[in-house]
Amino acid sequence: MMRRQDREITGFENIINVMKGCTVCHVAFSDDPYPYVVPMTFGLAVTDGDEVSLYFHGAREGRKHDLIKRNNRVGFVMETTHGIVTGPQVGACECTMEFESVMGTGIMEYVAEEEKVAALQTMLRQYDVREGPDYHFHHEVVPRIHVLRLRVDALSAKRRDVATQK
Numbered sequence: 001m002m003r004r005q006d007r008e009i010t011g012f013e014n015i016i017n018v019m020k021g022c023t024v025c026h027v028a029f030s031d032d033p034y035p036y037v038v039p040m041t042f043g044l045a046v047t048d049g050d051e052v053s054l055y056f057h058g059a060r061e062g063r064k065h066d067l068i069k070r071n072n073r074v075g076f077v078m079e080t081t082h083g084i085v086t087g088p089q090v091g092a093c094e095c096t097m098e099f100e101s102v103m104g105t106g107i108m109e110y111v112a113e114e115e116k117v118a119a120l121q122t123m124l125r126q127y128d129v130r131e132g133p134d135y136h137f138h139h140e141v142v143p144r145i146h147v148l149r150l151r152v153d154a155l156s157a158k159r160r161d162v163a164t165q166k
Contacts, residue, residue, distance in 0.1 A: 009100065009157035012050055018100045018157055019044050022078035023127070025054060027108075027150070029067040029074055038064055042078075043123030052104075052152040055111070055119040060146050072108045074150060077101060104155040111147040119147045 009015055025042040028035045043055040054076070058064075079101035111119050117139065 009159050015157040019102050021080050025078045027076045030071040043126045045122050054150040055122050056148040057145050068108050074108050075105050077103045100159045102157045104152050106150045106152040108150050111149050116142050116147045
């Protein structure tokens with residue numbers, strides 16, 4: 001349960017709409033003694049009504065791949081910021097940030113070779129990039145990268161809007 005329920009964003013579609021407006025997803029991988037957090041570009045897919053998947057791409061080797069092999073359970077957070085607000089109307093410290101954020105957990109897995117292009121196209125749609133005369137999708141690179149899917153199993157979201165709440 002969220003401590004500040006007055007700031008909780010409820011409703012699946014409302015949470016998905018916040019996610020559609022985000023540009024970076026910070027993924028936390030289990031490591032010892034501290035989590036390893038990586039900011040990543042992503043693509044959002046919603047299937048079967050309420051199944052959420054996030055797609056990521058990158059090099060075929062590195063620390064995150066070593067960690068996925070040990071424990072593929074991850075946490076994530078993404079946010080949009082709307083600006084800093086100052087003044088007595090925001091409370092004791094007279095400074096706050098207006099934002100929307102989504103937090104969650106899920107299982108990270110590797111996308112099969114035959115699904116990579118579709119996953120990468122999902123990422124392009126997140127940033128409103130379309131294949132056309134000004135964009136060339138380098139299909140020859142696809143076999144040389146890993147594409148990851150985070151199958152989300154829990155979501156929560158929060159909003160700070162000074163005009164409507166403290």
